Amino acid sequence: IAHESTSGNLPDGDPETAVSQTKLLYAGANRLTAMKLALLDLPEGNAMRAPGEAPGLMVLEVAMDEMAEKLGIDPVEFRVRNDTQVDPHAPDRRFSHRDLVGCLKLGADRFGWAKRNAKPGSLRDGQWLVGVGVASAFRNNMVMKSGARVRLDEQGTVTVETDMTDIGTGTYTIIAQTAAEMMGVPLDKVVVRLGDSDFPASAGSGGQWGANSSTSGVYAACVKLREAVAQRLGINSADAVFEDGQVRSGNRGVPLGEAAQGGLTVEDTIEFGELSKTYQQSTFGAHFVEVGVDVHTAEIRVRRMLAVCAAGRILNPKSARSQVIGGMTMGVGAALMEELAVDTKRGFFANHDLAGYEVPVHADIPHQDVIFLDEVDPISSPMKAKGVGELGICGVSAAVANAVYNATGIRVREYPLTLDKFLDRMPDAA
Template identity: 45%
Template structure:
């Protein structure tokens, strides 16, 4: 049976606080951890499929133009080659201006350097790779013309959103203190450890695909649409995903290519992207140019708030990096201007990468707030405290909960923040200047429709199933804890099965909504199971006490005794309702960091960093802390090292591997301190949980930028803040 719960109003019952198992929030280890570290957990390329062929993608060596001919015959004559697939469904893109709708452009037309044009399939990977490198084709290349963020490339028809209230220009002109600053951020790659890979097999009626995917619930519809199949004819399996960070939200070329080849050849086909192909082909985060205008009165309270941004994407792509997402509500200011523009450039598709929007919007806002604090002579923490709004500044909605003030004050106390006068170059050790900086954190909170089945077995175990994925976030652990808590079972007695579209549809991993959404679906199912157990036990549900697999109290009977030898299974269906229209929801936090800057080389090193985060209910202290550490590490990368670099002559990506795209490594990351501030937010979800992983990236790079200035006096406006940029900005 299925039980549906639509959340139209805050749920103040706090159910997870009322049970006796007491495993919610505990730092339990991942149940799949041993399988992962011993290499027995199969990732998408590792499933053993007899008779599997190997496919290698061939990509365009130019940025814009047209493929006029592919010489399949020469490739097919090579040893082991079975087919050259150039099906237009693999390469076609929407025509410019259609925003994803027909008519389609010529399938031979190329929109970016690295766009796949064919798949070479052979008996072995080596044979396929050899033939792919030697596949001959004729093409006509064109000058891509557009430069990133060039005003001439802006698509006037696709200015995204926008808010204008009051008179910002007047507020700036009459303000006691104001700043008008322009920042740039470079593009980012997801850089997940596991490359994109897929194995597809077709039995004539059903397509089974093992792939590295974040959202099978959506991916199955995407693949069905691309192939012209019904969803019932497809099964997707993504039990283990070696990181995604946005790059695996949708199906990408390897999944579609493997599927097309398997259906055409009637044999299973494995397609694995090389690391260079992942960088060149899979979506990027857009570079940005941002203007911040902040006006404040003599006490530092904002009277004007302006944030304008320009981002880029391919022609016809509807996505635009939502840079202004948290700027809409983080601080007050009655005179407001928020505007986002999209420039059309010929680079790989821009899409969601690691906290889309706030990851690049928050650092610039927080750097600008530091400049305003300096002008006003106000401590940066105090400036932010004075500007926390009582409600959403433009939507006139109350917040579900607002933990920013607590994060700022408790974070400052735990870090040892010096609230005294702040001047650059106040501390030096040998050749290193040392400074501190801080920033606020905010990330919109989302929940999504989710389903999960929970089965209580007569032997005192339970099984949880959903096509929800675990991309390293701890989903296997937290779902076992939710079910165990509500059914009175130790965590090890709950088997969690994920990542298979044969199971009920979950929300997918993305947008930091997974835990709150699918966790709520599990709680809905478990609550119904408890109700039915109470009926069998002859007590009211609130009087039913379940602990350690037994009915607590005088009887101490095993829970399985109530089942009469039959499993009890319920599908929980959670759906966010009108509550999303009645409240503004966000997670909040604060970063505090200490940075050393070398006076000779300009090198910046983060020596200490603390993050304080209000994330609703903590479901697992270990996995939540791990997510926070991951987000803070991303902040270090965004601040100091990460940048996609394109050759301006022909548009190709220059640094398309992990040797040249500089993610933070162990030497770059100090011991990170995490302060998790629990709250009960009854409007956030049925289990009062909020997203955490992306929040811990939103603003951290700004704290590092502010610490660099405090250390050495170099005020930088371009991210990442590499040594050459620091040296150029050092005052005489």
């Protein structure tokens, strides 16, 4: 397997890391990956809505489909056959937990993949040619040092302070859940304070590392608080049970607030050491898409979408689902409409606003289904979780492109897949 990427940036800028997933996603003895950087006098290039895996998988997963077709193997089965439980470049380095195969098989079952007609351009629904496509999803799981301060007052209220941010991803909720679970109190007895530089430094938001790392920091602080409570009560912290607003040891139960006379405040930080060198940590998924392509105009419409994700313990299924469907929506945009127009004479982007740079709106997106595998990753963190944010976009565009090919028999290798690239190649509408 070989994957080379060329991207542009300012001098001293970094290339787009679009080949990272290719090093790890599939097995294979003969391997080549390379990144090249072109120096351009344009605004700085950097990751905005997704990491390098998102554009990288737009290419890799189309290539996998083309190869499966040439071999006469079902695209899902072809991916399953090439699964690996170790880093192909360093076989002694195992994945901490990897169930890409589970995602592909469950997704195929739920999406009705067995009904797919492997012959492109053979299924029609009125004026629409219908096709389905699949792509694997991959995003590395990164963990970062993250701290928190936890206070316990005489009313049994737990206050968490960390400079972590909530950018609409539900950080307040999952941090409150973590503290409530650790201290054995209901959610309404937890106060979460974020985003103040006077608070302990957290991992920060972005790159799908924020949730796992920041809640692990809260976990560490709560462990320290539990020890302080147990010490104050004169009991062994290992024997103490925190539940229903009380601390119990044997037949003895004390209200949590009573154990905190005068208040208790502790602070701690989670650090992960050499964990990433010992294990390869990644998240996995499978995207399934059904599209319709108008036989007269070559207009492409997404009809159904399904994402199946394997990302360790899901801290909050509702907010995690919102993350994934947001990524799926952006993946549709990248596949079908989003394109930058560069003014090469003046060196800037001509369509630099939402009037000229098209993104999906509600009418472009059908109902989206998301399934999270019921799993944990005990290696990743004390939370046994992993990130899930970027996993929602990684692979979506390729699944759309593969579905369009299945519908029309026309393979277009340049995004976005706009109708002008199909119109003169469409099959006879009659």
